[in-house]
Amino acid sequence: MxxxxxxxxxxxxxxxxxxxxxxxxxxxxxxxxxxxxxxxxxxxWLAALQPSLDPTLLKHQLAELQITALTALLAWSLSSLAGLLLGVLSSTTICSTLTGRRWPAVVLRRCLAPLRSIHELIWGLLLLQLFGLNGWVAVLAIVLPYSALLARVLADQLDQQELPALIALRCAGVPAVINLFTSLMPPVAAALRDHIGHRLDCALRSALLLGIFGLGGLGTELMLSLQSLRFRELWSGLWLMALLLALMNLVIRRLSARHGLLLLTLALPLVTLLWSHRLNHDLSLPRWIQGAPWPPWAxxxxxxxxxxxxxxxxxxxxxxxxxxxxxxxxxxxxxxxxxxxxxxxxxxxxxxxxxxxxxxxxxxxxxxxxxxxxxxxxxxxxxxxxxxxxxxxxxxxxxxxxxxxxxxxxxxxxxxxxxxxxxxxxxxxxxxxxxxxxxxxxxxxxxxxxxxxxxxxxxxxxxxxxxxxxxxxxxxxxxxxxxxxxxxxxxxxxxxxxxxxx
Amino acid sequence: MPGRQRPVVMATGLTTGLAFAMSLAGCSGAPSTNDPVLKIGAIPDQNPEKLNRLYGSLSDELSESLDVDVRYVPVSNYAAAVSAFRSGSLDLVWFGGLTGVQARLQTPGARVLAQRDIDAKFTSVFIANGASGLRPITSADQLVQLKGRRLAFGSESSTSGRLMPQYFLGENGVTMGDLAGGGPGFSGSHDATIAVVQSGTYEVGALNEQVWRSNVDEGRVDPSKVAVIWRTPPYVDYHWVARPDLDERFGEGFTDRVQKALLSLTPSTERGALVLDLFGAESFIPAQNEDYNKIEAVGRQLGKVR
Missing domain, CATH: 1.10.3720.10 (MetI-like)
Incomplete structure (x- = not known):
């Protein structure tokens, strides 16, 4: 054997x-x-030890850092919510339990694939064409691939679970919805919480990168410093970013230990909208910019x-x-x-x-x-x-x-x-x-x-x-x-x- | 069990309360002014500290002479600056030769307002690392020496750091495929080009002569390691471009007023002197769209203008 x-x-x-x-x-x-x-x-590397402490620079970078943080937090919370919903919808286990058919979930899953196969940076540059320099461009650029990715992770987790509990409960006549909550959610929850927490860290780095390519926030400042080889100014920004990353990780750890992650994702959109107001950061409803008309087909x-x-x-x-x-x-x-x-x-x-x-x-x-x-x-x-x-x-x-x-x-x-x-x-x-x-x-x-x-x-x-x-x-x-x-x-x-x- | 549930209930209550308070505050704090703001921007070719000082002073100056709110919006990417101009996120932009042409082609009706005195006859320099063994070039046809060398440009959309150098290379029989590695490298900026050539990573680099000079003057270049080997013939470069809808939004004749305000900057006032000094110019001079026809032709030839 x-x-x-x-x-x-x-x-x-x-x-x-x-x-x-x-x-x-x-x-x-x-x-x-x-x-x-x-x-x-x-x-x-020397500049890392003696970053520029010029007060006007720091003030400016702090304001830009807030824009990066705001973009990341908003994108993270929206993509977590959308990802959870899409993940549930694209899970074959859930779909077949509820409707008796697998194909809607499979179709949705394949439809989401292109969204996540395009880098947030490219989404950003494309959306910039459509909506101009609006705060939502960077947010959406992160939300689109991130929610599709979370949906995939969640659906994978749901579909990879062993099913005896599900089958047993179904045979016992438990209604489908309750059955799913009881038999599927608990084993998935822990892995999912880790993943969502980790994505905030990723969202922060994505927001920084989007800035590097011109979509505002601290990244823009860092790129300009880098291009002119002003390493001391560059490091002031990098250290600020490091502090933010550390702080966020701490918060996430605390919250996910206390089941507060979902609450945070729900509360964030409202808070960030107000925050953007204070920063004078444009988060108004994006307007579709009329571009050149499409050329004829030939x-x-x-x-x-x-x-x-x-x-x-x-x-x-x-x-x-x-x-x-x-x-x-x-x-x-x-x-x-x-x-x-x-x-x-x-x-x-x-x-x-x-x-x-x-x-x-x-x-x-x-x-x-x-x-x-x-x-x-x-x-x-x-x-x-x-x-x-x-x-x-x-x-x-x-x-x-x-x-x-x-x-x-x-x-x-x-x-x-x-x-x-x-x-x-x-x-x-x-x-x-x-x-x-x-x-x-x-x-x-x-x-x-x-x-x-x-x-x-x-x-x-x-x-x-x-x-x-x-x-x-x-x-x-x-x-x-x-x-x-x-x-x-x-x-x-x-x-x-x-x-x-x- | 109640003990475990309490924090959750409290948190929910707190969040809801907070959200309510915030949304109320958000409603009452809505912006009260509807005055249009003139948003100025620039393609990124300076350090941020200088850009902020430069455009801070210029915003104040324009705001005073035009009697409108002026805001400087930083952009770190050439293509993003072009798109932001097209989409109306920027009203008045300091573009390079190529980006200005791209922006005007995408924004019909946009107008070139002014350039610096030095922009009418702008030049790029080719610099070489001492260890490369390249000697100064006395006539353009000697550019063929650069075949098989590692060459760095700056940003892919830069007129002085890529477009015109590539054009002059092509005119003298050096295609991009002739370079070592099958193509040029892109350092991302003029300053970075100096750094990568000085370090020896690239043997040759092409950049904006103005940036080269200011680096030499500030002692940021090691003359024992890197030197100019060729200066390009002159071409037109940087310029101010205004969106077509300024008159409509700010009142009849506003675009002309902006042009006049730019042209009337003089070193005799304190702020004027500061702005001109940061721009590296004596004054701004009038410029028209047609001045950039040659740049457009070169852009088309090299596939940067479609």
Missing amino acids: ALQRRLKPAPVLVALAPALVVLPLGIVLLRDLHGGGVEQIGRF QLRDGLTQAWVETPWLELVGRTLLITVLASGVAIGLPPLLRLIAPDDGPGRMLKAGWLLMRLLPPPLTALLLMLASKPTLAVAALALGLHHSGVMGLVLEDGLERVDGRHQQAMVALGAPRRSAWLFGVLTPASRRYLAYAAYRSDVILRDTAVVGLVGGAGLGWQLMEALSSFHWPQVGWLILVYAVLTLLGELASEQLQERA
């Missing part, structure tokens, strides 16, 4: 294997490394055909996938690898501080810093993206490790196992499954994020999209978004397949 079972790699190996990409990346970087940018890089068709023909798809898609794979490798593999090298608590805390820092630095900034030290290659783009997301993954890992019951490790150590092996099998292994489930979502995000590291020598679809947007070349923008969406969906299908087999 045992021989007939297929060999499966242990989750812990799957978690560590991606770190293999660090090797080729490291070789390329070492080859291209140069000392010419040391001075600037040194200036950057012209549109010619434009689309020409744009399709003149774009080197193979090269662009190839480069994008390569960056995604390399960056995902770094993001997923680096945290467990470094933690394995230093399994003790002391270095662990230092690593955690490192992850917090990585997550704080927006990818365009990381890319510029790396570019000052290395020749512009695809490896630099991948590493910049990978390092930013390794910050996110590192924190997910730490969070997972904290939840692991230490008794296995203690037992192994007591039996004479080396400390590192005991940690690997006693702590990391049990935490791996949750970590990997999260990693699958993260690689989707990384694929979409390739849009933000265009900086490095015309790297892939993301760069092409930025170029097309800045040339207002709409036919090409349309194709690029479509290709992005298809790639994301294929990626999702692949990761679903892998998860089913695992």
Whole structure:
């Protein structure tokens, strides 16, 4: 019997294997490394210790920070509410229990996929075309992909639950709605709460990134400081952002322990609307801006055909996938690898501080810093993206490790196992499954994020999209978004397949 | 059980009460003024501190001379500035050559009002890292030396940091595919171009000569590592563009008044001197839409204007 079972790699190996990409990346970087940018890089890190404390600057940045926070909070609460609703509607279990049919849920699920396959930044730049510089543009840009993503996570959670309780209660004649609440909601609730809490952190970083690309808030200030290499001013903003992130995480932790998360999401829209009023931030109802009329069909068709023909798809898609794979490798593999090298608590805390820092630095900034030290290659783009997301993954890992019951490790150590092996099998292994489930979502995000590291020598679809947007070349923008969406969906299908087999 | 439920009940009550109070306060605090506000903006090519000082002073100046409320809206992205202008989120914008053309094409009726004295004959410089072995170029046809080199532009929509340098390269037989890596890199800004060339990451870079000079004057450039190898022929660049509906919203003849206010800025007043100094100009001079026809043609040729 045992021989007939297929060999499966242990989750812990799957978690560590991606770190293999660090090797080729490291070789390329070492080859291209140069000392010419040391001075600037040194200036950057020194500036972290002595950020500008100019009162007018700080006042200004604080006001902008509030706009970023407001945008993020509003987007987070709306996307949580919409995501919960859509998630319930797109769960096949719920749908078939209530109506006896599966297909409405499946259809809804597929319809939501394009929404989440487009990066919030691209949503932002597209909505900007339709509504102008209105506060809702940034909010909606986050709400659209985030609610679709939450819907997917929730539906996945609901549909993956074991069903005996549901069936038993149904056989006992319990009404469908009550049955669903009793048998499905409790096991899903905890995971969902974690996810919603984590999304606030993501929303804050998204709001910052939207600002970087021109949609207001602290990001705009940071980008202007970065472009003019005013690192001290840049760090004032980054530290403010770090404080905000820390504060929000604290609040979320407190609230989710006391079941206050849902209340917060309900109350936030009202509070933020008033808040925007005080900040003089335009959150009035967005008005549809009449653009140029649509060209006649024949012209549109010619434009689309020409744009399709003149774009080197193979090269662009190839480069994008390569960056995604390399960056995902770094993001997923680096945290467990470094933690394995230093399994003790002391270095662990230092690593955690490192992850917090990585997550704080927006990818365009990381890319510029790396570019000052290395020749512009695809490896630099991948590493910049990978390092930013390794910050996110590192924190997910730490969070997972904290939840692991230490008794296995203690037992192994007591039996004479080396400390590192005991940690690997006693702590990391049990935490791996949750970590990997999260990693699958993260690689989707990384694929979409390739849009933000265009900086490095015309790297892939993301760069092409930025170029097309800045040339207002709409036919090409349309194709690029479509290709992005298809790639994301294929990626999702692949990761679903892998998860089913695992 | 009641013990566990109490905090939830309290929280619900508090939230509802708070929300009510807020919505009431929100209603009474609605904006009372309906006076139109002139929203000015600029493409991002300066540091934020300077932009805020610059546009703060200019807003005050315009507000005084035009007798309307003026607000400066910062934008950090060239394409976003163009879209914001088209959608009416910005009324009067300091555009670069290319972005101004893009904005006017998308906003029929928009008018070029003025440029700086230096904009009529603006230039870009090509700078090279000392270790690249590139020598100063005496005639444009020597630009072929740049084939196979790592070259950095600034922002993808910059006239002086990308469009015109790329145009002059093309005129002299260097296509983007001839560069190392199959294409140029984009540092994102003029200052960043200096940094990436000085560090040696890129061998050559092209940027706005005005920004280059101010960096040299402020001692932010290491002359032992990076030097100018070529200056482009002159072309027209930055300019003020006004939306077509200003007269309609602010009264007959308002656009002309804005133009006059800009042109009459002089170094003889304290604020005028500050604004002109921050703009790096002696004065503003009149400009028309037609002055930018050449830029539009180049933009079309390079696919940046559709």
